[in-house]
Amino acid sequence: MLAGLTGGALVAAAVFMTLGAKGQWDFILAFRGTKLIGMALVAYAVATSTVLFQTITQNRILTPSVMGFDALYAAIQTAVVFFLGAHQLSIFDPRLRFIVEALIMSGLSLLLFRWLFLGRHRGLHLVVLAGIVFGVFFRSLSLMMQRLLDPNAFIVLQDQLFASFNTIDQELLLVSGVIVVATSILSRRLLARLDVLALGRDVAINLGVDYRRVVMLLFAMIAILVSVSTALVGPVTFFGLLVANLAYQALGTDRHRYTLPAATLIAIIALVGGQTIFERVFGFDTALSIIIEFTGGIAFMLLLYRDLKR
């Protein structure tokens, strides 16, 4: 199954790189190559963060965006433009800005997590619930600041916040690449414990997993991965849900050794394939995020329906 998915991802990549190519190959390869790497990184970040989040929460229809991770990102962006001005946003070194934002995001989510997990009313559901409330809070906060912005600054900001695979920042690619490699090494080390974690808190503790530490580590990883994907292309909500569930269905096993790579490969196929269709069939007329959210929304409803029937 994994081999098939790898093949599919390679085919999608090859088609994306070569279809309708006219003119200088060195330009095309460099131009499309950047996009391709960007999409692969996003695919990895979205798929991994969603699978990890679903493992922690033991829930198949939640994604990190429920916790308000991407709302927090948008709020940070908006706050920067609001308080420092659009000019600052554009002259700031994007790599530095990205790292600072990722740090703030992981820091805040860890804070939220520690506060809720170590407090008297410990519990994962409370964390998620609080995340939802914070998500709404951050969304309203950014909305309010956006209303108060002058139109020019707002356009700069909007450009930052819309999911787009056409304007991937080259410099961010390197930083994101390093982060992705680091997190994947970490997740490899956690791989065995992830399976145990999926059995639930009590069983995991009984089997000797340091639950609090591992879950905290995973929350940090999720925050970083969401920053990566959101920084590169903007928020993609349903996409993770879609690929994670497709991976579970396709594999028939829930072992993370298989589900993590499978979800990433499916994400690559969907993103690269979708972008190819979007560029070659629709001629850039629509936005990839619209296609993704549309199919993602339908898939979400189908999943709900199936669960209801059971």
Place this chain on the structure above:
Amino acid sequence: MIEIAGVSKTYEDETVLDDVSLVLPESGITAIVGPNGAGKSTLLSIIARLITPSAGAVRVDGLDVQKTKSDVLAKRLAILRQVNHVGMRLTVEELVTFGRFPHCGSRPTAEDERHVREAIAYLGLEALSGRFLDELSGGQRQRAFVAMVLAQDTNYVLLDEPLNSLDMKHAAAMMKLLRRAADTFGKSIVVVVHDINFASIYADRIVAMRDGRVVLEGTSDTFMREAVLRDIYDTHIDVREVDGHRLGLHYL
């Protein structure tokens, strides 16, 4: 030896456990009995580090469960709680193999596989070992979880109402099995049971709880008395001796 020293647990202003001190031996079956809400499950969860006590400490073989690394404890002590819901799609064999995680991580050796096979056979699940958990009945699933905990091969095994959703045949078989595990492997098994007759027949020691306190530590002889049972359960239970066992007729 499990030493429970002055353990209390309070939520808001409700006291669930009130200064419980108890020593559980290194082998044999200890039954914890008592009415609903007596704090039996909470006590078990605190011993197994699933809940942090508000006061007091628990030591297993001298190791403080709150301070010792979780993976060290997982080789000495195993717990099965009342409600076990697994979101993951697993076969019985996969679930039982997870019991070996503290010993081998995710790479079971031949030795680990032997433990898994034995645990599955011990609970008579051979025919079901390839089935998925969500395809099993409640009682079968319960036995699969017990098999997992036994595969963990710890000296101390804590079971919170292991007889839940088992029929008469399997409930008696489960208690016989625990008796055998205690006798042949010298394990210390702590079970929360509701049926006082199972406690009377199979347990070496009976710990009775009420309102978050231990009200009696003893054996079938000291526990299975009409006056004692009335104090603990607030209801009259006739006690008769049948074939050398003291049985409470709580159906009447």
